[in-house]
Amino acid sequence: MVINEKILLSYGAEYLDLQIGDSIFKEGETPYYYYQLVTGSIKLFNRLSLNKEIVLCFLKDGNCIGESYFFSTQLYTVNSEALQPSTIIRLKLSRLMMLLNECKECAENLFKSYCKSANYYNLMMKAISQKDPEIAVLAYFSYLKNENNNKVTLIPYTRKQIGSLTGLRTETVIRIVLRLEEKRLLGIIKGKIYF
Incomplete structure (x- = not known):
């Protein structure tokens, strides 16, 4: 809050x-x-x-x-x-x-929230501008994990939502997630992504 x-x-x-x-x-x-x-x-x-x-x-x-x-x-x-x-x-x-x-x-809390949002948008712009779509997905997952104190994090979004956030097609996100699982950079349990 x-x-x-x-x-x-x-x-x-x-x-x-x-x-x-x-x-x-x-x-x-x-x-x-x-x-x-x-x-x-x-x-x-x-x-x-x-x-x-x-x-x-x-x-x-x-x-x-x-x-x-x-x-x-x-x-x-x-x-x-x-x-x-x-x-x-x-x-x-x-x-x-x-x-x-x-x-x-209240003013301090609002300014902290604004700064956090600005940091998020800067991070996502940097990630999306990369030529490698895997970097964009990893950057977003890393952001979510950082928000969770670097603990293993359930990614609470569908592959379609991840695609909408990263500017990628759903099919591309599916391929990237499977590739990242093969590299053991994330886990998939009952269709849910853990990073």
Whole structure:
């Protein structure tokens, strides 16, 4: 949890329930709210065409949603969509600024979250720009493992989702995962990937 829900509520935040496929914001819209995921799963993505999208990240409980837009006048350059029934909490940006001025710990937590997101995007851009798709997959798996204190990590995404995150086709991800298993760099147990 980036900012405690009780603190957000004391500044006038409200809960919103989302169903699968519901959008929080879309590319080209103006940011008016701070959003934080309470429960569920949200994806941030760019739509390249009617049938093609690049997933930037999958967000889980407690994550901010689109925090890089809170401190600028820029329009959203990404889309958001609920992957499962989800609950978010939102607070008007003007109230968020008051909160951050009055609660230094909240401001610090939000800036840490922003820095973590920026680091993730930099890592993924570097990985995706490599010519070897195996490097992109390994970089993403390494990021997830690092988030889990370098313990063996269940990769919580399908091969299709991994492909969307790395800009690869699902078939390519399947081949890479099998190759990495042959090299003993990961394990597959009952169809689940462990890295």
